[in-house]
Amino acid sequence: MVTLQAIEAAAARIGPSIYESPLVHSRTLSRLTGNTIFLKLENLQMTGSFKERGALNRILTMTEEERRRGVIAASAGNHAQGVAYHATQRGIPVQIWMPRSTPLVKLSATRNHGADVVLYGDNYDEACRAAMDRSRERQATFIHPFDDDEVIAGQGTLGLELLRQNPTLDVIVVPVGGGGLIGGLGCAVKEGASAVEVVGVQTARLPSMSAALGHGTPVEVSAGPTLADGIAVRTAGVRTVPLVQQYVDQLVTVEEDEIAAAILTLLEGEKTVAEGAGAVALAALLQAKTGHQGKNIAVLVSGGNLDVNLLARIIERGMVRDGRRLRLRVRLPDYPGSLEGLTSVIAKVSANIVETSYNRAHYGVGLNEAALDVTMETRGREHASEVLSALSGSRYEFSVIE
Template sequence: MVNGKSIEAAAIRIKSSIYESPLMHSKMLSRLTGNSIFLKLENLQMTGSFKERGALNRILTMTDDERRQGVIAASAGNHGQGVAYHATQRGIPAQIWMPRLTPLIKLSATRAYGADVVLHGDSYDEACEAAVERSEQRNATFIHPFDDDAVIAGQGTIGLELLQQNPNLDVIVVPVGGGGLIGGVGCAVKGLNARVEVMGVQTARLPSMQAALQHQGPVDLPGRSTLADGIAVRRAGARTLPLVREYVDQIVTVDEDEIAAAILVLLEGEKTVAEGAGAIALAAILQGKTGHSGKNIAVLVSGGNLDVNLLARIIEQGMVRDGRRLRLRVRLPDYPGALEGLTSIIAKSRANIVETSYNRAHYGVSLNEAAIDITMETRGREHASELLTTLKGSSYEFNVIE
């Protein structure tokens, strides 16, 4: 059973091995949202996420016989890293089952922490089913990523830290997947200060906890890909649901563009790298979905294990969305010097050309024309609009490529 005492015991048990992550006030985010925003930076843990709290607490409750038999876990990445790191540190054999499409950064890190990694299935659920079966065959301890009392209590230690670090918090916003994190945090926080609101955020593509609350029990949702792969859980936990029902005030959802925008805001504004699941709580605040104003709000940045290739795409799409990257298809007369005239106008407008593609055969051009695709960096929407006005005034025909 998860309660205040079990969470306090977990805090004592894991204290020497877990980093007490900072609770940082953000002037920039406070100004943007009209609240006083504090970031709980769990992405600074050794394995890059909060998951190692619960994993370690479960490992430390094992008997000597259980340790000799080893541990098995299923994970989309962060839980597996936490189990791998803390089990290996204690000489406990660890095998982690992961979906075949697990991001490379999480797969490589899990292996580097000393675990035997098995890739299986196209989703966490498929990997989990196989991992449970293997643990039974080997008589090994299966460490569930969220539906385990010791794991939930370990995650709940974040709630204790939050109230110690800032007793004046009004709201705590937490990412939600299977419910282990928010169940533990909610239990810890409400047990100490029932006045504090505990709010959850899920991806709109897999709102499994919302569905469980609506149907009075866990239900299976169709699997869907999401930026927030760390909380891409099709079915909420049976143990976590009662905790969420009792201690969580509200759960909201955000979409993929909103998650990507929050990742970019954290990167640019706070110089903090967060993965999709790690940025989802901030996404809800930035979009005003929690409905707060003038409150002291703690936002949990739960993880920072973001694939660099994905980060590059997020940055590029974010620049397009903000008007800082503009792509045009311009029709030009096909004679020497025509391109020079176009680039001269762009240079005078202080836009920076980053890519060009010249074509004489496609896009419906005539024999005496050419089409050129130009990608440019601008200072934002207003600057881009000024450039387009200048090009129109110079009689250039063009289309904006979305």
């Protein structure tokens, strides 16, 4: 099992090539959560996530013969980029197997880092099994994203950094997929400062570590789509489960809308881009799922490789949830000038119309009527209520489209 000494050796080994990401205090998040919040910004790493720590540590422990044969890895994106970047930098042939559902931003980045990419399977686990088979065929080194002692030790260097950057921490909140990050970090923290609490956060769609702890051994959970694709692991690691059992104090889950809200909070409040997996730790705190108040808490923003199309959808849904985007279906008399009257009511309460759709044949309208779907931007729930009140006082019949 991974030891503190192995993590310290990994820190010395990878130190010259890995960015020591900042640990920054957030007044906004502290106010929102009732704690003193510090963000560990691993999304600022060269490949956009913490994963390159473990990947590089494993690469640097390879023999010359292993380097000549090359490396193979499987990943939904972040581990792939870490392996591809650091292997290519050292002239090592690298092939990455990725599920077909991998976000384009991660697929393109992996190829740009010099890897031969094979798309296979509907999820990480299917791609991983195929990659392991290919590595045996080629006698290449398979670099597992989490179930490898050197990878775990590399990820654990984050724990050493956190304790050095802020010795007063009470709690560290960490995303959990297969368990390599929290296992290594937990070992580094608990062996070096046992009073610090380590909390893990999973997506409720794939709680593979919780299932493993419940059974005392890794078990496969059902696959499901999730914003947190970076921790979408169906089976926790054989090496990581004992580490989590020994070093992790608490394990919680977050829902998809909670992850989306955390992404938007980081973007708007901290000007920080986090992918789904990178935002789950903050999501747990924003939803008060860990039960902490008045504590010094480090929140790991583990990655920032977020597809811009997905980000656009997250922003739009977040605006709807916060009442900043309001959509109504209004029944209008179908004659010239009726639309002008409606827009006049909306303009008086300073809402901004961003989209309209006019329909004469559907939604039960009469022969002399039309249905108008109108989408507006507002300043928030209170302003949206003003808009609804103004329309209620007018002659227009309408309903809110949820």
